Amino acid sequence: GCSSTGGKRAEEARAKASAAGGSAVTTPRWKVAMVTHAGAGDAFWDTVRKGAEQAAAKDNITFLYSNDAQTQNQVQLVQAAIDQKVDGLLVTLAKGDAMADVLGKAKAAGIPVITINSGQEFSARFGALTHIGQDESTAGQAAGGELAARGRKNVLCVIHEQGNVGQEQRCSGAQGRAGGAFQVLYVDGVNMPDARAAISAKLQADPAIDTVLTLSGPMAATGLQAIQDARRPVELDTFDLGTQVVSGLKAGTVGFAVDQQPYLQGYEGVDLLWLYRSNLDMLGGGKPVATGPQILTKENADALAEYVARGTR
Amino acid sequence: MTTPVPLLPGTELLALSGVGKTYGTVRALEDVSLTLRTGEISCVLGDNGAGKSTLIKIIAGLHRHDEGTFTVGGEEVTFDSPRQALDRGIATVYQDLAVVPLMPVWRNFFLGSEQGHKRWGGLRIDADGMRATTRSALADMGIDLPDVDRPIGTLSGGQRQCVAIARAVHFGAKVLVLDEPTAALGVKQSGVVLKYVTAARDAGLGVVLITHNPHHAYLVGDHFTLLKRGRTAGSHPRAEIGLEQLTTEMAGGSDLAELSHELGRPSTTPDPASDHSAEERPQP
Amino acid sequence: MTTPVPLLPGTELLALSGVGKTYGTVRALEDVSLTLRTGEISCVLGDNGAGKSTLIKIIAGLHRHDEGTFTVGGEEVTFDSPRQALDRGIATVYQDLAVVPLMPVWRNFFLGSEQGHKRWGGLRIDADGMRATTRSALADMGIDLPDVDRPIGTLSGGQRQCVAIARAVHFGAKVLVLDEPTAALGVKQSGVVLKYVTAARDAGLGVVLITHNPHHAYLVGDHFTLLKRGRTAGSHPRAEIGLEQLTTEMAGGSDLAELSHELGRPSTTPDPASDHSAEERPQP
Amino acid sequence: MSSPDVLVQDRERPAALRRLAGRPELGALIAAAAVFLVFAAVAEPFLRVPSLGTVLYAASTIGIMAVPVALLMIGGEFDLSAGVLVTTAALTSSMVSYQLTAVTWVGVLVSLAVTLAVGLFNGWMLARTRLPSFIVTLGTFLMLTGANLGVTKLVSGTVSTKPISDMEGFASCRWLFASEVTVGGLTIKATVWWWIGLLLVGSWVLLRTRFGNWVFAVGGDAAAARAVGVPVARTKTVLYLFVGFGAWVLGQHLLFSFDTVQSGEGVGNELIYIVAAVIGGCLITGGYGSVVGSALGALIFGMASKGIIYAQWNPDWFKFFLGAMLLLAALLNTWVKRRAERGPR
Amino acid sequence: MSSPDVLVQDRERPAALRRLAGRPELGALIAAAAVFLVFAAVAEPFLRVPSLGTVLYAASTIGIMAVPVALLMIGGEFDLSAGVLVTTAALTSSMVSYQLTAVTWVGVLVSLAVTLAVGLFNGWMLARTRLPSFIVTLGTFLMLTGANLGVTKLVSGTVSTKPISDMEGFASCRWLFASEVTVGGLTIKATVWWWIGLLLVGSWVLLRTRFGNWVFAVGGDAAAARAVGVPVARTKTVLYLFVGFGAWVLGQHLLFSFDTVQSGEGVGNELIYIVAAVIGGCLITGGYGSVVGSALGALIFGMASKGIIYAQWNPDWFKFFLGAMLLLAALLNTWVKRRAERGPR
Numbered sequence A: 001g002c003s004s005t006g007g008k009r010a011e012e013a014r015a016k017a018s019a020a021g022g023s024a025v026t027t028p029r030w031k032v033a034m035v036t037h038a039g040a041g042d043a044f045w046d047t048v049r050k051g052a053e054q055a056a057a058k059d060n061i062t063f064l065y066s067n068d069a070q071t072q073n074q075v076q077l078v079q080a081a082i083d084q085k086v087d088g089l090l091v092t093l094a095k096g097d098a099m100a101d102v103l104g105k106a107k108a109a110g111i112p113v114i115t116i117n118s119g120q121e122f123s124a125r126f127g128a129l130t131h132i133g134q135d136e137s138t139a140g141q142a143a144g145g146e147l148a149a150r151g152r153k154n155v156l157c158v159i160h161e162q163g164n165v166g167q168e169q170r171c172s173g174a175q176g177r178a179g180g181a182f183q184v185l186y187v188d189g190v191n192m193p194d195a196r197a198a199i200s201a202k203l204q205a206d207p208a209i210d211t212v213l214t215l216s217g218p219m220a221a222t223g224l225q226a227i228q229d230a231r232r233p234v235e236l237d238t239f240d241l242g243t244q245v246v247s248g249l250k251a252g253t254v255g256f257a258v259d260q261q262p263y264l265q266g267y268e269g270v271d272l273l274w275l276y277r278s279n280l281d282m283l284g285g286g287k288p289v290a291t292g293p294q295i296l297t298k299e300n301a302d303a304l305a306e307y308v309a310r311g312t313r
Numbered sequence B, C: 001m002t003t004p005v006p007l008l009p010g011t012e013l014l015a016l017s018g019v020g021k022t023y024g025t026v027r028a029l030e031d032v033s034l035t036l037r038t039g040e041i042s043c044v045l046g047d048n049g050a051g052k053s054t055l056i057k058i059i060a061g062l063h064r065h066d067e068g069t070f071t072v073g074g075e076e077v078t079f080d081s082p083r084q085a086l087d088r089g090i091a092t093v094y095q096d097l098a099v100v101p102l103m104p105v106w107r108n109f110f111l112g113s114e115q116g117h118k119r120w121g122g123l124r125i126d127a128d129g130m131r132a133t134t135r136s137a138l139a140d141m142g143i144d145l146p147d148v149d150r151p152i153g154t155l156s157g158g159q160r161q162c163v164a165i166a167r168a169v170h171f172g173a174k175v176l177v178l179d180e181p182t183a184a185l186g187v188k189q190s191g192v193v194l195k196y197v198t199a200a201r202d203a204g205l206g207v208v209l210i211t212h213n214p215h216h217a218y219l220v221g222d223h224f225t226l227l228k229r230g231r232t233a234g235s236h237p238r239a240e241i242g243l244e245q246l247t248t249e250m251a252g253g254s255d256l257a258e259l260s261h262e263l264g265r266p267s268t269t270p271d272p273a274s275d276h277s278a279e280e281r282p283q284p
Numbered sequence D, E: 001m002s003s004p005d006v007l008v009q010d011r012e013r014p015a016a017l018r019r020l021a022g023r024p025e026l027g028a029l030i031a032a033a034a035v036f037l038v039f040a041a042v043a044e045p046f047l048r049v050p051s052l053g054t055v056l057y058a059a060s061t062i063g064i065m066a067v068p069v070a071l072l073m074i075g076g077e078f079d080l081s082a083g084v085l086v087t088t089a090a091l092t093s094s095m096v097s098y099q100l101t102a103v104t105w106v107g108v109l110v111s112l113a114v115t116l117a118v119g120l121f122n123g124w125m126l127a128r129t130r131l132p133s134f135i136v137t138l139g140t141f142l143m144l145t146g147a148n149l150g151v152t153k154l155v156s157g158t159v160s161t162k163p164i165s166d167m168e169g170f171a172s173c174r175w176l177f178a179s180e181v182t183v184g185g186l187t188i189k190a191t192v193w194w195w196i197g198l199l200l201v202g203s204w205v206l207l208r209t210r211f212g213n214w215v216f217a218v219g220g221d222a223a224a225a226r227a228v229g230v231p232v233a234r235t236k237t238v239l240y241l242f243v244g245f246g247a248w249v250l251g252q253h254l255l256f257s258f259d260t261v262q263s264g265e266g267v268g269n270e271l272i273y274i275v276a277a278v279i280g281g282c283l284i285t286g287g288y289g290s291v292v293g294s295a296l297g298a299l300i301f302g303m304a305s306k307g308i309i310y311a312q313w314n315p316d317w318f319k320f321f322l323g324a325m326l327l328l329a330a331l332l333n334t335w336v337k338r339r340a341e342r343g344p345r
Ligand SMILES: Nc1ncnc2c1ncn2[C@@H]1O[C@H](COP(=O)(O)OP(=O)(O)OP(=O)(O)O)[C@@H](O)[C@H]1O
Pocket: B153, B154, B155, B156, B157, B158, B159, B184, C023, C024, C026, C027, C028, C046, C047, C048, C049, C050, C051, C052, C053, C054, C055, C095, D006, D007, D008
């Protein structure tokens, strides 16, 4: 049951499972909790969750999801999962050191932990079985390299959540490799009109900017609007996908997208926990499993469109 | 001025019978009855905390009574809001919640009864007309306020009271209810208010007047109800009671005269009878 | 009771001279002077909006005067806050901002002058002691309130006024300032307040008393200042003025007697002299 | 007895000046001018014509909501749900049109019904329970935040809506809510017209109608207003409906200019609307304020937040500058008002 | 003349019951019981002993701030900067210790100085400018949010602080602010003790001291309080200092239990503190409320937010449930209070 591409197969598995009146496996009904540092209503995390849910359906697992962007609340949510005596735990480590204590408790309670998405450097130290995800700095560097390769001279990196470590890492990673001038702009990610006006204002203020680098799918869409408002040929590049990113790639308004396959992070997380519990398997022997960065361009756009529309890429 | 009519045998405007009211654990009114007819001024007198304001608030629709019946024009009612009382023609001046401090004087004056502009079919208010009306209504009471756009909170206590009274008189339809209207007023303004009250009576309205001043009450009242600890301690038509008796009943036997005696001020009459009751004494 | 002392030649407590005050564009006071000595009751009278409350607020430290000088105990002062006035022994009862409605009666009574518990070195307040004091101070004024834990906002208008007065009297140090203390009070409570005022005078305090009631004023006052449109319209020691004259000056010539004549009520004396001035008439 | 007898002297001052000095928005006007001058001095791009369009757009997206929020505040109440209600409006419109495969106008109308229903709920809860509006609308705020996400996931399967730009009626809706005209380099977005329209209507209603009088009264002293027969609960409910209407307009703009809507948006904007109203001279306790002032508040906010970008100040400190700006504007505002009240001496 | 003469009849009711019925926190107590019962019925893990520890911990991290915020609200003012001030406290402590390579106690003390200084600034601005506290503290809120990020980036080069767990003094600081004791499966964190301590002190000060009397007075009617000589500005400033103190305690807890601090956190928590205070019976307009009530409010919030997790309700609807919970608790609260006031009839 270890799959690395898409949810199609998982969906079929689930369809088969439900047709058979149960799941595809015969292990007992385990309970796995995933606690992320996501804000509410974030498209990226929705995809992660979808992957996890589909794997859980297939593996006869009760899947519990909770999220909170604040460190102390995320810690409390992990603690609540431990209180519920779950059989496995998936945790994001965006807040690094802060999770040390509570993951120690999970270990003491005998709950296997896999870390996902961010915090690769902490994963092993906190006793996690493995880490599945993308190192944000590496992803940033990949973006920077691609920017340099495309000859972008003056890049504006748009951070939509001020003080978010992962976003800072993406921007600074890109800055390190991009070569040309590089600036950062903070916008309010939950207020799109304001973000749009802010990016336009920045483009108006600095005519030298030739590239806008956004850090999420929805922000890419807003960035495109702002570029339109500025009436200048500015290229937009982005992290993560989204319907508008894909159509942008197709139309040529979006240069490239750095993808980390969020679906895979959720799906594999659950699936690896199931494998560990049922067969004591561990992929890569416990070494971090990278799901990105993957640079997607116009060439990939057509192939991706269907999956993005479905919400699994 | 019209000739005095001690008790105009008009139609009954409102009647309370056996009314009671409890606030939480405080029994403010108990078994109080009162009838008001057209062309009659009914005075309610009593000590502090006797329940006078509570009685008025029931009539005005601000509080609901817990016991007894309250009829307006013969029909039993329980008001849910002052609007209902106003709609039945009961206009009230309250002792403590008269005005909205931050609003200009003229807006306060017309609050709830705004005057529409003819040309706009009443949708748009006629601000200038309302300003002018307010100015003249106040001037009639001896208050000259060229700038009726001032927030009413910047007026003196008495001036505010005057606005509230002028408003009630201006819009008063059938019943005018006044809670200690003259308390904060000077001699002159008190006189004006009392004149208004009699004018309203003569126009056929019914008036309920609360006051601590037996002189003011006796000057205009047709009927006197005395409250004590929330209960009716006396109910007399004018014919049955004199000012002296009224003052004595109100003060529970004591009086300022007594006090001035105690204080031993030189100006005080050694006469044990109330100095205030002088007007009751037979003419020399 | 002590023998009357028309004007006690005490030391000067406070003096205003040529004081003026403007609110925005409204000139509320202009060139007003007033002197208060120990053992003296100085009454301020005037029409609505004449500036009486403004004068009191300057003395109490609530507003600053714009013109003139204000000396307390011979020293020129400009108060920034009521605290400074209180610290110099000036206790005030205001016409409109007396109490904090949501606070229990006893907390209001002691507000700003809380009584510390002996055992706690004054850090912890002596709630029971304060409750008992409040209860007895109110009982002395004829208000029986077993539950002094009630929010003061649920008291009747007059009861609230009584608490404010009892408080000022209780904590009054050298100067007691009262703005229309008897306006909302019944005959009995008014009497109590006037007795307090004279008792304070007899104890050597100075009292500034504002009232609309010339009878109350004349009953206790040693000096009378008349305000009109913010200016001094008259300033008389008791010896120089009679009640009748005072009433006439206050009312600007008109009077209730005149009014009752106009109204034509049967009880009114046809005597053109004020019915109120009866006490001034030589004894029969 | 009817001779004028009370001293009220008005100092000699031109009537127009005196009128202005007494208006709640005077301070905001001067603060807005000051903010404009600061950025005109330090940020060269700020004065360019296209920049003006950007600033106006930013101000209008705040101002559209600031108008009803200011009216509500004058009426003595808060609405913490105003921010997410905008998102609710956009989500509803999008999902209804998409799911029914109907002309987008259907979604637009259903969305109006929903926002008005939320306004009605707020007003009704307030009147029935007599809870403070802070609590009631905080409840609605949380519930709407949850429902935005929950319903969207339930209906669309993802946390954002599906694109509807290829649907019938989209073009005309877009024209109404999200078009733009460019005159001599200055781009004016549709939101600016909506803003001006709401401003005029709101201001007229507040100052020139009976309902406006009631708004001042219920905010200044609800008990006194009730005592003279003003329908307090109904007045407040209408104000909440008006907030719903504003949210609907802005929500449709959001939808028809961005095509898809994220369900998590809008949180926190309610505070910005309130700030605009307060800077514009509304008293937080109600009973005093102006609609025009709220527009000036929105303009100050728009100029400050975009001016900092034009001035290219260190972006790390963006919020710091914004806070300092806000405090300074508010300070200037009160200082001016106090000077004006004291008169020309 | 001194004979009691006014009707005040107290119905026969046990004194203790009457006392309780009049207390502001009665409603919150019953609402808390109701929330507890709901989750006890639907969520099996909710009743386990370790869960109790988790709920208590969650409640304490709200409650520590809810105590001073409630006092401030009783004193008639808001503090929107309370949420980010906690982060400021943690950041300052961490960075000072790290940059000076000093014993962590140095950072802890400097942090206390900084939070108190912010409180002082809030109080001083309020008194000097007479702006509404909503605006003043919103300004501080934005400025602190910006400064948290700006200073951290300036000093640490990143948006979070460096770990300090290997520094001298860390262990003792951790013991004070972030230790835990486990008794029979129940883990009690240090924050719970701090919470109880602040609760007792706050409640005692409010109800039993002269200062507490002033707090009620300045919130109930600042003008009246000022008129009887209460130092209004000073009283409010002290309340802001107390908020600063609470933020310091919670900030140190965050630092010493999580080792590093993210500079962008804390935004939005100020509303939760206010909610806890209001559910606990504080009047939003000031002058009425209780400290114990704020604790019940924090407990309700802690139980609801964790109970939803234990009950395994759909997380998409989390906020919706939370909002509904809040509204129901507030409704129950007022209903109980009104019943209690009406007496046993
Ligand atoms: N805060 C204020 N702002 C503007 N004008 C004011 C203010 N307070 C009082 N005034 C005005 O100053 C004048 C004097 O008012 P003041 O309150 O002193 O009168 P008063 O003699 O106490 O009247 P009353 O007997 O009615 O209480 C009045 O015209 C009043 O409208």
